[in-house]
Amino acid sequence: MNDLYREFVDQSVQLKGEDTDRERLLLAVIGTMSEAGEAMDVVKKHLFHDKPLDREALVLELGDEFWYLTLLMRTLGIFPEEVMAKNINKLIERFPEKYPQAEREAFLTYARAFGA
Numbered sequence: 491m492n493d494l495y496r497e498f499v500d501q502s503v504q505l506k507g508e509d510t511d512r513e514r515l516l517l518a519v520i521g522t523m524s525e526a527g528e529a530m531d532v533v534k535k536h537l538f539h540d541k542p543l544d545r546e547a548l549v550l551e552l553g554d555e556f557w558y559l560t561l562l563m564r565t566l567g568i569f570p571e572e573v574m575a576k577n578i579n580k581l582i583e584r585f586p587e588k589y590p591q592a593e594r595e596a597f598l599t600y601a602r603a604f605g606a
């Protein structure tokens with residue numbers, strides 16, 4: 491995610507009340523959950539209604555999800571690079587056998603570069 495996208499999210503927020511962290515957090519949390527449902531509905535139609543996967547619709551819903559996640563992180567002062575880095579660390583600790591030594595080191599080096 492780049493700075494321009496973060497700026498785009500900041501400029502496109504539409505709140506009902508005052509522009510407070512509480513309002514932004516509430517919108518981000520509700521939006522994240524509802525967009526996940528919309529994305530899963532696209533997959534459900536494919537898996538249970540014998541329809542071809544509507545990739546374009548899924549991409550659009552994932553974009554909505556990404557927007558709300560970005561708003562959540564922006565509101566709480568969390569950078570996506572930190573999230574990704576800590577996720578790498580967590581999964582390598584949990585499932586070390588899945589990552590050959592050389593790859594593990596490359597992933598951990600990447601994670602450390604972002605503060606994990």
Ligand SMILES: [Mg+2]
Nearest residue numbers: 525528551554
């Ligand atoms: Mg949507």
